[in-house]
Amino acid sequence: MNRAVVLDVKNLRVHYETPKGDVVAVNGVSFSLYRGETLGLVGESGCGKTTAAMAILSLVQPPGRVLGGEVWLNGTNLFTLSERQLREVRWRSLALIPQGAMNSLNPVMRVKDQIGDAIQTHDGKQPRERLSTRIGELLNLVGLPGRVSGLYPHELSGGMKQRVCIAMAIALTPPVLIADEPTSALDVVVQRVVAQTLVDVKQRLGVSMVLIGHDMGLQAQLVDRIAVMYAGNLVEIAPVTEAFERPLHPYTQLLIASIPSIKARRPLKAAEGLTHDLRRPPPGCIFQFRCPFVMERCRTVAPPLREHAPDHRVACHLYQSDE
Ligand SMILES: Nc1ncnc2c1ncn2[C@@H]1O[C@H](COP(=O)(O)OP(=O)(O)O)[C@@H](O)[C@H]1O
């Protein structure tokens, strides 16, 4: 199958410079996003998902610093663009729903003015009628009635606020969308509904999407491929069914085993928490302290992310016995 790559992230490295040393937040992460797909980026809190997303859009703030890498979009490495050129790219070509976006809506602005502002900032001044029609269409697209446009954020439920944020992100019909934990602040039922809305919108507009989350169970139902991060490193990437049926990396196996299953009433395995200081990543494999299969080599040599089966890559010595 010949799939077009719409976003290509290569060897992305981001550190936070702190008085006690650099926090290695993103450590050489590479992945491609194919046209039309939803790629899930998962990993527990603090593993670098948000930092990676911000870096892709050149939005990392000090003390964060992008130390290296390339982000290719439409034949251009975004890291070579000026700030002015980047502003053109954001929203129009590559939109982001930032983590916690729904809590950052302006409390004193009606929904229509916030969406209207977003549109006019990037598309220039619009006649009032046209703008209002467009806002109505956007709201409908995310499953909200038109009357929501006249409301203030505090008059909306969490799920509705998140839908407004989705509407804003897709206002300029960007071909690529990155959604950072778009449902994590919502209750479980609303989470599923909003996540499904996002996927529906994505399909209708033909958007390619990176969906960031920490809930493996939710991701399983939404994404086409899944990329697993641990402590700044991408450890496995595979089509979602393959990843669930044949998880290769011990960390992926742990994440899957930790999905609470009501039917099986399985006890939760302890999968929370990093085991080392991100300022001092160990030599060798990043997962060695938690790995049940750790070997001598894992202490000294970092396993590269390698293809183990078609379209299934893993960074683990268990599958790289050739060296
Ligand atoms: N401003 C900052 N200063 C120092 N460390 C930071 C800063 N922001 C994030 N970090 C660290 O970078 C790592 C990755 O954070 P983040 O990208 O937010 O992870 P995630 O989105 O996966 O929860 C974490 O260990 C976090 O503590």
Ligand SMILES: [Mg+2]
């Ligand atoms: Mg985050």
